Amino acid sequence: MINLNRFDLISLRLFVAVVDGGSLTAGADRFGVSLPAASKRITDLEQHCGMALLQRGQRGVTATPEGQTLHRHAIEVIARLEQLVQAVDDLQSGATGHLRLCANPSAFGGFLPSVLAEYARRYPHVVIDMEDALSEDGIRAVLKGTAELAVIGDNVPHEGLETIVCNVDQLVLLVPAGHALAGQQNASIADVLDHDLVTLARSASLTRKVMAAADAVKRTPRIRVQVRSFDSMCRMVSFGLGLAILPRAAAALYAQALGLVQVGLEGIEMERVLLLAMRSRAELSAPAAALVEMIEESTAAFSAARHSPKPAG
Secondary structure (H helix, E strand, O other): OOOHHHHOHHHHHHHHHHHHHHOHHHHHHHOOOOOOOOHHHHHHHHHHHHHOOOEEEOOEEOOOOHHHHHHHHHHHHHHHHHHHHHHHHHHHOOEEEEEEEEOOEEEEEEEEOHHHHHHHHHHOOEEEEEEEEOOHEEEEEEEEOOOOOEEEEEEOOOOOOOEEEEEEEEEEEEEEEEOOOOHHHHHHHHHHHHOOEEOOOOOOOOHHHHHHHHHHHHOOOOEEEEEHHHHHHHHHOOOOOEEEEHHHHHHHHHHHHEEEEEEEEOOOOOOEEEEEEEEOHOOOOHHHHHHHHHHHHHHHHHHHHHHHOOOOO
């Protein structure tokens, strides 16, 4: 019988760091302990479990099937501990809860700031812990338990997570004033691909959408610059380093400030759908559940207004 008292959190957290880092050295560095100390803790953990948890090789370590199971459960235990620590901190500071959220650039450049402003007004004593992250990173944060919610693109794999639609926007092309395409109402994706592009990282859901559109017309995008934010994308466009495809809400903000021109797109799926992802809605904390309800209210109102008949005349 496994002795529960012999499982210590330090060794579990170190084990997760080693598996995530791919080597004992990386795990030790990330955790801030010496390599011999890390090696001894992992060996003691394996002896206590009565099985090998790591497969050691010249290029580092990988988790054995048994180690993968422990890794998954250890992540959940650590996430719960972090939530406990946050709850105690909140009690000490007088806060009534903690909202842990990741969101991609499309969310930050579009609907999310106004939603969070209303959330803060309704729940002034909830601490909002928010991180700007690409969709894939947000998904990993939710799976690991370091965030309860993540706003992601709908074209990013999210198996094992519950999702709801939280925003729908239209994609547009952003070009410098005076550019050859600036005078057109719409530009075909084929014409856009004749020019250099400024994009987010290739793993970003928005860039994937652009790549898929290029594949559909059997073209390879000329990506000249890759950046991490819409702000950087638009600044690059303003200096003539390329064109950018981004959601209309974000484009509108930067077009006016930087003297850029919005052009409609043809030949690409125009709708940009964002999802709010979570591990299980039934297990959400009260602050996270409140945000989900708020977003559902706003999307329902938007959908009703979008589909309501317009008055005649």
